[in-house]
Amino acid sequence: MKVQKFSVSDAKMIKSPGQDAEIYVGNLVDERNGGPVTIGYGRYAPDQSLTETMEVDDTMIVLEGRLSVSTSDGTATAGPGDIVYMPKGQAVTIMTEGEGALTAFVTYPHWAEAHKG
Amino acid sequence: MKVQKFSVSDAKMIKSPGQDAEIYVGNLVDERNGGPVTIGYGRYAPDQSLTETMEVDDTMIVLEGRLSVSTSDGTATAGPGDIVYMPKGQAVTIMTEGEGALTAFVTYPHWAEAHKG
Incomplete structure (x- = not known):
């Protein structure tokens, strides 16, 4: 695959x-590439x-808005420019309040293949 | 490793x-984790x-400013919220003009280990 640049308007958003x-x-x-x-x-x-x-x-970068990530250790709130790293095997609850959020993410390996099992 | 949240102020910036x-x-x-x-x-x-x-x-997310990425296929300019994906083996020139840029990045595998060869 070659170098590519993407904007949020390039993404076809579907329900997670x-x-x-x-x-x-x-x-x-994704796995098709x-x-x-x-990404x-x-x-x-x-x-x-x-x-x-x-x-x-899963590495999540917050681009707009705000979200919180809770684990058994506590809760962290992330806003624009913040990075949340969620390693495989960790249990997390991601929550938004009044703002919602836009994120970019990178997973290794491919989340859709892992999700299918 | 556990879930972690980072802000740019958490990073110790060194010359690339x-x-x-x-x-x-x-x-x-990085590899120490x-x-x-x-990340x-x-x-x-x-x-x-x-x-x-x-x-x-290397996946680069532009957080502030603007940069261009040139390959043999041409040049793309990326601003806040844009993602640039640079696969292994690709030759790229990354340039900034008057603004400079702040990015977040995720590499697979670890860039420092690959760089040492």
């Missing part, structure tokens, strides 16, 4: 699978909550 | 090795240029 919240994900690079990572954007509506055990290593 | 431009890099997660990816922030002063052949898969 396996959950009911208003959380959307749009992959730009032959590389090791999945995309995520969009969280206000007042949403998602609890999951990470199936892959 | 193997080049002379005013380009700085600060790893937050036992995971598969290196950090990059800071590019205005009017800098860096040419390299990618030793790892």
